[in-house]
Amino acid sequence: MSKDIASRVTTGVQALALPGQREGWQAQHRGSLLNDAQTYDALADAIQADLKARRLDGDLPWGLSAGARARKRVKPLRDAARAMRKAAKAINGTVAAYEETQPEVVAKRRQDKALEKARRKQQLHAAAHNSAQQTLRHIAPADSDSDDGAAGQTKLLGDFLGPSNGRRRGA
Known part of the structure; x- marks a missing residue:
């Protein structure tokens, strides 16, 4: 995406204004956001598994400390994935707002x-x-x-x- 933000916004608004292009715009953006959310979740799972396997001196037995540390470190990635799913829902709401105001x-x-x-x-x-x-x-x-x-x-x-x-x- 080499376009600047102003031209992307303009083309997005134009696509939302036209009933024929609205569904394509919705599918494209919603799909991209959900794909990003899946990527973040997969990355968080991999990092969490790796960090959970690392034991440090002074950890509690049975891996409790390593598991808690791993969850703490991947929380921002989980939050990002949740935000992407929330943004995908917002795309649906935006399209519905355009359809309701025809x-x-x-x-x-x-x-x-x-x-x-x-x-x-x-x-x-x-x-x-x-x-x-x-x-x-x-x-x-x-x-x-x-x-x-x-x-x-x-x-x-x-x-x-x-x-x-x-x-x-x-x-």
């Missing part, structure tokens, strides 16, 4: 959201209307044959509670 995608998502809102609002109005109609039927029955009174006449709360048998509580 004008057509945003317009369709907004339209779907507005339609869903209108549908929920219509359902709410229908439920409220049905509830109001049912309440009106209970309060003012439409049948004039009933012995409760004339059609459309308002009932009292006591009419819904049943016979009182002449007893009252709390009076």
